[in-house]
Amino acid sequence: ELGQVAQTIVDKIPLAGGIVEFKVRAPMVARSAKAGQFVRVLAWDDGELIPLTLADWDAEEGTIDLVIQGMGTSTLLMNKMAIGDAFAGIAGPLGQASELHKYGPDQTVVFTAGGVGLPPVYPIARAHLELGNHVTLIAGFRSKDFLFWTGEDERMGKLKAKWGDQLDVIYATNDGTFGLKGFVTTPLEEMLKNDKTSKGRRIAEVITIGPPIMMRVVSDLTKPYGVKTVASLNSIMVDATGMCGACMVPVMIDGKLVRKHACIDGPEIDAHIIDWDKFLPRFGAFKTQEQRSKEAHGL
Template sequence: MFKIIAKEKLCPVIDFIKITAPAVAKKAKAGQFVVIRVDEVGERIPLTLADWDEKEGTLSLVAMRVGTTTFKLSSLNVGDHILDLSGPLGLPSEIANFGTVVCVGGGVGVAPVYPIARALKQAGNEVISIIGARSKDLLFWEDRLRSVSDELIVTTDDGSYARKGLVTNPLKEVLERDQRISRVIAIGPAIMMKFCSLTTKPFGVATIVSLNAIMVDGTGMCGCCRVSIDGVTKFVCVNGPEFDGHHVDWDLLFTRQRIFCDEEKRSLELWKAHHGQTGE
């Protein structure tokens, strides 16, 4: 079992949890993920690493409360335990001195993009970061991204903080003004990653996305997380989670993400009813 040693509400629906997992922390790298199971009757879900501390033997996870498992996770407190945790899983991000890179984080995707931006900065890159959320109350870790970026641009969809608009707007402007951009890393909702990829394609800039497919075992056995990359079937858990966004079959990914929507909604309704919760 894995003990929770720190917990913080980053936003009304987003939680930060630090847990003890020394064996995983020792091998963790930017871009990798873990699969957790909160209790013995729970499902397994993947969460991309937000941070880790090898000396402390801890992992930091950030999760948005959207389904039964993330609500269960949010209900735990410091001193409680997570039953199962497997990792680190997936291929780590490619970290090298590319020159000038842009890291784009949307919503909860700000968390996993942070260690990637940090690693790219440590490798000698000039890092331009763009982070965005629907509104001010859903933004977090602006200070962390600023600390590892040469330039940080912040957006909100509704204009409640910083620049109004989507992250794709400043992304296009950065690409137009600076022909030195050699790579873009975009992490967030699938629709946001798709449109980041569409934005960069005319500029011919390599664009890496971290896909959030439905996943079960996380080791390539079940095939649940399969995606199509340039017409070839790949598994997010072992071939990814990062892929070239210009070659992802986004429509297939969207379709597969919606397969269990009705069951997920019903599961959460039952869990909330059992625990006396309503709304968020």
């Protein structure tokens, strides 16, 4: 069993559309966290275990930042918690850190972040920037009502101000109310077709984090171009120790179906080897129970 230590919420920022950012005291996690890793949160004693990829951390302050979208019973109730409340336990950092490679000045690392995929993308993009890589970050939101972090004095604005030309940020909304009209795949497709970005850089790799269906579409898009693509999968996990099998990801390696554990082999997995046809239906598997549970809690 992983260590579970009660952790106090020291700040809470409602972001948009049922999305909340928490700053939580978790000095042990903050001290050893690396980009791409996640924590397993137990909100209250008999609660569900929720995996959350770190949005940020501060080793000196001893805090970690988590962004939670209220969707199921647990996340909706978690988002009602206040500053001074404590989560019953946070275990981590868990999973493999992102693999970082140094690329040339004519290349760019492209991120496609869908909705609450942006918080987990943020530290990974920053790690690439710190390594000297050029980054193209495409962030997609449903509409302007779901936007967060995009203001000048918010995270993305500050990141852009700090890194200047080393970072290109492209926003897209499904309805065109902010940034481009379309999906994260709209600008990505253009880059792939032109074999480069509008600034003339070639895509070194694509990292996609967001709704599973979006990650699949990104994976299908890049595959014929042979562009390395990594998906960060942490949607269904229970023990996060490789024992329970809840996080199984079917992948094809040398023509053989192999099972990977998102919790210990991931959360990042080569998107092109994932058997998405077998993998995606898992996300619908608990819909009915979730709905019943929400109704029972009056949510």
